Amino acid sequence: MTILSFFTRASRAFNGYPASSKLLLLCTLSSGGLVAYSEAQTDVSKTSVQTNEKDSKKKRVVVLGTGWAGISFLKDLDISTYDIQVVSPRNYFAFTPLLPSVTCGTVEARSIVEPVRNIIKKRNGEIKFWEAECMRIDAANKKILCRSTIENNLVGNEEFSLEYDYLVIAVGAQVNTFNTPGVMENCHFLKEVEDAQKIRRIVIDCFEKAVLPGLTEEERRINLHFVVVGGGPTGVEFAAELHDYVQEDLVNLYPSVKDLVKITVIQSGDHILNMFDERISSFAEQKFSRDGIEVQTGCRVTGVSDKEITMKRKSKGEICSIPHGLVVWSTGVETRPVVKDFMGQIGQEDIATVFKAADKDNSGLLTIQEFKDVVDDILERYPQVEHYLKSKHLSKRCNRSVERSPGE
DSSP: OHHHHHHHHHHHHHHHOTTTOBOEEEOOOSSSOOOOOOBOOOOGGGHHHHHHHHHHSOEEEEEEOOSHHHHHHHHTSOTTTEEEEEEESOSEEEOGGGHHHHTTTSSOGGGSEEEHHHHHHTSSSOEEEEEEEEEEEETTTTEEEEEEOOOSOOSSOSEEEEEOSEEEEOOOOEEOOTTOTTHHHHOBOOSSHHHHHHHHHHHHHHHHHHTSTTOOHHHHHHHTEEEEEOOSHHHHHHHHHHHHHIIIIIHHHOGGGTTSOEEEEEESSSSTTTTSOHHHHHHHHHHHHHHTOEEEESEEEEEEOSSEEEEEETTTOOEEEEEOSEEEEOSOEEOOHHHHHHHHHTTOOOHHHHHHHHOTTOSSOOOHHHHHHHHHHHHHHOTHHHHHHHHTTHHHHHHHHHHHOTTO
16 A cells, blocks of 8 residues: 555646656566656746647656556546556556465456556546557657567557656566576466466366376376475465365365375575564464475575476575476566666666665675665665655654664
């Protein structure tokens, strides 16, 4: 809800200052980070000229993305004041928290999507939508280069460009593979509706292959070994949904292999759901233990092939491999290349780069003082973040923590 309210306020900023401000809003999720960049310029001598131009030509607002940020922004924008154009490779909005449920049929895909054209049709005004992907942003000339994502052999150019007066970047993030060999080729992700539907089909394929005659018991076990890499919310929820799907439905359809199914969750940290309260993490681990879901913590995946997954156990430093039938990779997100390129053009750093620079001893962890230094750096670059922190009373809490623990 905080992200939704952020973009609601951004829309109101557009409505309040249509002629005298140039606002560039940048939303990118990189390890849970939100970065916004704005530039306001006011020229009193040109006010009257701009007012006349506004009457003859609307300012163009281009929105990239039809996810939570993009759709929330559009809902509160005064479309009678601007020429609004939306560019996205997805012609629908997806309720992403239910994607794990789609993988197992608990919820059908059509129940969590809403066509973008249905959404914009409800607004009293015209919003243009283009089903395409933004390949590059030309900040100097205020243009974007787009390419159609429609793969049918239809006539016409696939690439086109759009000029903008205001640009809203809400393309979200992409899966972070940490450059692990074999992940892109042999793993499945859970970021899009198509990902969930594909996983559902492959789970059934694994069972169908396992019941074929002529297979050894070991081969059947391998085909029915489902591995989830990443013990965060998405990975844990998918593992739980898959367990329920197997126990409530699939064992009745494939009774001959019901005792050969195995689900494994691999987590690099010491606990799953380690970003939440310790009690939640402990409860999840105990529940998985009762359900027969194996949790391997302190393991870092070093490679994935079509037959097995290789990992290193941090405690002993040993390398081991386990066979698999299906691997779902859910280890976090990173900034998309188009956003990285754009941030380089305007002199902005990725949030991951900011945190890496703050980690002076390269330990992968930040002390409270180092974290405060990061926050101070962000506040200097993006003053609007300070307003958000104060509204949530986070600024005072951070200062009190540093005063109590100056040496941590």
